[in-house]
Amino acid sequence: MSPHATVGSDEILIVGGGASAVFVTFALRDRAAVGGTPAPRITVVGREPEVGRGLAYGRADEHHRLNSPAGKMSLSATDDAAFLRYLDEVGWRDVDGSAAGAGTFVPRRVFGDYVASSFAALSGKPDSGVRFVQGEVVDVAEGEISGLIDGQSADGRRVDGPSAGGPSADGPSADGPSGDAGVTATLADGRTLSADRVVLALGNPAPGLVPSNAQRSIDDPWAPGALDRVTASDRILLIGTGLTMIDVATSLARRSPGIRLTATSRHLMLPAVHLTGPAAPGPGLGDDVSTLGEMATLFGRQLRDATATGSPWQAVLDGLRPQTQALWLRLSVADRERFLAHAARRWDVHRHRMAPAVWAELSALLEDGTLTLKSSGDVAGESFDVAINCTGPASVASAGWSPLVDRLLGRGTIVADPTGIGVDADPSGFVRSADGEPSTRILTIGAALKGALWETVAIGEVRQVAYRIADAVLAPASAEVAA
Structure with missing residues (x-):
């Protein structure tokens, strides 16, 4: 016992x-x-x-918006429709007037x-x-x-x-x-x-401190009133290119039309985008894989097979979701550290995806020049008025x-x-x-x-x-x- x-x-x-x-x-x-x-x-x-x-x-x-669709957000594991019923009861409607469905990102x-x-x-x-x-x-x-x-x-x-x-x-x-x-x-x-x-x-916790060459820094963008200190005339550096950066960039662009933002990170990888429709999840990995190398080999094979058959890679990754914790438990500490050092960022941008509507808003900011992506090396010699830490929590x-x-x-x-x-x-x-x-x-x-x-x-x-x-x-x- x-x-x-x-x-x-x-x-x-x-x-x-x-x-x-x-x-x-x-x-x-x-x-x-x-x-x-x-x-x-x-x-x-x-x-x-x-x-x-x-x-x-x-x-x-x-x-x-949420990064997961409404059909997966219920409090109870035994009642998948609870959140959808709540949205119907309160009369929630999207910007186009439509009611929420299981695939809606509210x-x-x-x-x-x-x-x-x-x-x-x-x-x-x-x-x-x-x-x-x-x-x-x-x-x-x-x-x-x-x-x-x-x-x-x-x-x-x-x-x-x-x-x-x-x-x-x-x-x-x-x-x-x-x-x-x-x-x-x-x-x-x-x-x-x-x-x-x-x-x-x-x-x-709040994000860890990140050094910058800006005149002033905002270490926690979600601290009350933190973004109120930013004006449209400021030269603004967003440190990080993940989901936090996207939230900060879209918020600043809405409140200050004409603002110019530069986002930077080591790898300049943006989060991927959710599919607009349902797709059957992939098969996941078997019970016989226990090392990072074995898992990477099998996962890579599944991705290649999906590409060959025209299946979306998102479905392959979603097939891992129910067993991700069990897979992590099988890894040695050395394999976990190897994953964190070499694969975690790539995993995060593909696993933690943005809603299609968020991508539409972000891509518009990139296209009209409101937001520019630059590598860490490219911004090293530039001056900024404000640096905002978007690297995520410590x-x-x-x-x-x-x-x-x-x-x-x-x-x-x-x-x-x-x-x-x-x-x-x-x-x-x-x-x-x-x-x-x-x-x-x-x-x-x-x-x-x-x-x-x-x-x-x-x-x-x-x-x-x-x-x-x-x-x-x-x-x-x-x-x-x-x-």
Whole structure:
């Protein structure tokens, strides 16, 4: 039996108020319903007054579209049409007046509305056992619970009053967790919460700092008001040519007609474009490949076969999606590092594609000269007024971006994975400490698991991991990942 099986699961605490937290919440309830077991009491703690949007769906320009079609964006793995029904219920229409179909790429803000309203509806039910506490968690520690006495924190303040996000269903209580020892989360204002397990849904750090020869730099384009400092007369350098650059470029072009933008990166590779219609996914790779060389050889053969038969390469790559995490688990650390050094960028631009409508907008900017692509060498001698970092987020396991992460790293509760791109964890999301042992109580999801599973940030993979976490928490003995 898994060592996780001896740990109680009556009280679950989810740290983070973004979409991942909502996916975990729904997965826990779905799995409990299917298994005929009582759903755990769930408390979500987040800094913002609303749960579900996070950075990706809360600060997005109203024109920014999802990178996956609506038919693949439902919260529940057992109800693919849930998001489409929501769009129909709210009367959403595209710019051409058409209703959403399974292949429609809707604005990210609209998806944020769906996630936030779904959580609000669930937590608003008195008997749901789901509640929200507004605040910032600055520490999480395993051990005996001493923080909650009769619903109060250690300093006497109640956790279910207005400062905690309002009255709601019962969450972590004075009785503490159901096992011998639980987890205590400490909030920045001194409140404490107890639970049997905690899921760290931390989101992404800001991008790492990138040097430039510009007079001023914007290190995080999604910080509130960051792009307001840019004017049409500025000479603007966008560092990076991925999806973040596309969002920044289209936003600036809309708000400042006549603006001129230069984008640069080492390889000058733009993200590929999604197909405009459905295509049957490729066969994927077999269970008998275990090295990077074997995988590359077989994948290359499938691409050549697709070209010969007129099949789209996107379908071949999409055939890998259900097994990408399992393939990553088979690779040695050396093969993972080799992939990251030599193939990761090419993988990213083909795997994480833009919507056709986004490509139409971007190509117009390229054609009329609003946006110019230049290599790093070509821009080295040029002067710019503003450099905007569009390189994407730093590793979750890096220090300095989160008081909680800093404390967990400092204590050795979490460590970077061997490749350095995420937090060391097992396939079910249980974090590994400095001694190499997986926790029985602390899990994580999202970008933190990149080193453990590689593909973990797109909604399909977030949902997949959320259900795996639910399996591990609610039925630990049967939670296995094919490797």
